[in-house]
Amino acid sequence: MSDLFEKPVPDDASARKAAPAADAPLAERLRPRRLEDVVGQQDALGPEAPLGRMLAHGRIASLILWGPPGTGKTTIARLLAERVGMRFVQISAIFSGVADLKKAFAEASERRKLGQATLLFVDEIHRFNRAQQDGFLPFVEDGTITLVGATTENPSFELNAALLSRCQVITLARLDDDALEALLVRAEEAEGRALPLTPDARATLRALADGDGRFLLNLVEEVLTLPAGAVPLDPARLVEAVRARAPVYDKGQEGHYNLISALHKSVRGSDPDAALYWLARMLQAGEDPLFLARRLIRMAVEDIGMADPAALTQTLAARDAYEALGSPEGELALAQATVYVATAPKSNALYMADKRAHKSARQHGSLMPPAHILNAPTKLMQEQGYGAGYRYDHDEPDAFSGQDYFPDEMDRPVYYEPVERGFEREIAKRLQWWTKLRRERGVR
Missing domain, CATH: 1.10.8 (Helicase, Ruva Protein; domain 3)
Structure with a gap:
């Protein structure tokens, strides 16, 4: 159902044969009758492009045509079949089931005996479940059909690996x-x-x-x-x-993940203008503003962290403001938070420290804390040495005892390594000072 269009070519025999009725919709009347007349897809159809090379050899391999609506998937499949002399059979995964597939396979098998190859075009192929997709495999492998599937969704996520391994994915671009x-x-x-x-x-x-x-x-x-x-x-x-068109965007599918990825990476890349653009794109497409607020909070702790601790406060406040005001007024609070996190100094030192700490915790299992930092509320615990030797930091010079707080069986690791940006510059100075004091006091 994804097509490109052109004015019928009078001297083309196939065009004359397939010419639509005069009262057909304009889109149908301008449908291309030759591959050369498909616009906007030179990267797929040009002489050095994958399909161009296949046509030069007079054969078509099984394909997955991946691209947004209206980029020519159905038309290209039909014209490919015509160019190499194959019978074109079209089904839709939305309206077809196992019985329709079996019928198509049986007819293709009979025509193969008569020397005619079949190109089976499956629109919205990602709508078939995994078991149905597996059903294509033996017929693709033995050459009963050449499969051309069309999808608007990322094949890596929506098609199983076995089917993908037998097909070449051709990406069609949105028309420029x-x-x-x-x-x-x-x-x-x-x-x-x-x-x-x-x-x-x-x-x-x-x-x-x-x-x-x-x-x-x-x-x-x-x-x-x-x-x-x-x-x-x-x-x-x-x-x-004319009717306004909502941007192509499915909150449960790849468009959702592509745009939130673009927003997050624009923030990480300190580009407030790009971040505002992707925020606006998602809001206009109907994304849940509170989902965006939660993602901004995540950016504050993942990509900024201690370089600007106020980023977390700003993003939490934006969420609260949106909950209080709703749309559209509350969306301005999300925009403010977006600009704040995009222009804040960046550091993932906290994020990486947390990952290192979790990895270490998994590796070392259930080691006990050192006895000197354990409370000793009972006589038995006191006799076991709980709390013995603990030094109260506020009573120490510089309010720092320098004692070791890791399990006795562990060498002292370093998880948190602040960067020389934003507030983490000050934190780095403090950590260096405390490390110097530990050395001077003979603490590991």
Whole structure:
């Protein structure tokens, strides 16, 4: 269902044979009839690209076409089959079950006996469960079918390893501005009229499509309902005239993880502008603001830590502010916290120290604390030496006894290594001073 489109080519026999009805939707009428007319996918279809090299040898291997909606997955699969002389069979994982697959395999097997190869195109292949995906394996392996699956989700997460190992993954890009403009020109040629849009509105129309060629042409059809000779629409009037499109984003799927990763890495990289952009993208797509608040809290402790302890206070306050105000007012508190953590000095010293401490705790098991730091509330415990030799730090010079607080069986480790940034500069000086005092007092 993910397609690109072009104006039918009159001298192409296959185009004449497959020409859609005159009253078909614009997206169908502009569907490419040749691979050369697919726009925006040169990295996949060019002569030196994976599919280009396959076609040069006259054969197609089993493939997974991975890309956002409206980038040409179905059309490319159909044209590949046509180019190498294979029978094209299409099913959808949303509407098909085991019985449909068995039927497709049986028909492909019979046609193979007659010398005709079958390209089985499975749209939304990630919708099949693991067992159903395994069902393709023997038929792919023995050549009964050449499988071409289409998915908008990351195959690494959604397809099992056995199936992936038998297919080449081809990544299709969301259509860029030039590709979308090419589709607008084709639409105008097909309709015999220019779109009634100002240059800025034309750019806005491409932006509204969000990289989806099919959706762009659906928007064009809405624009073309305006009478010929109408005053060109400016961006504001265009947005009123067409349905707004929510960004491609599934809170339970890869889009969610991609954007939160972009936000987190922008903060870690001290880029407040990029961080604000990704925050806005997620909020506009309907992400739970409290989820974002929790992630900001995590960033404060993971990527800033003791370099600026106030970052944790700021992010906790932003969460509380959002809970008190709700949207949209509370979102400004999230923006403030985002800028704070993005511009704060960075250190993962606390994060790494915590990991080292956990690793050490697992390695050393259930070692007892040294006796001198144990309380001795009973006579028996006093007789066992609990608390013996403990030195009260407030009574010591510099309020520092320098005693060892690790188990007797452990060499003293160093987990926390502050960096020379932010508040950790001061902490590093304190640690160096205490280390010097320990040496002078003969403590390990």
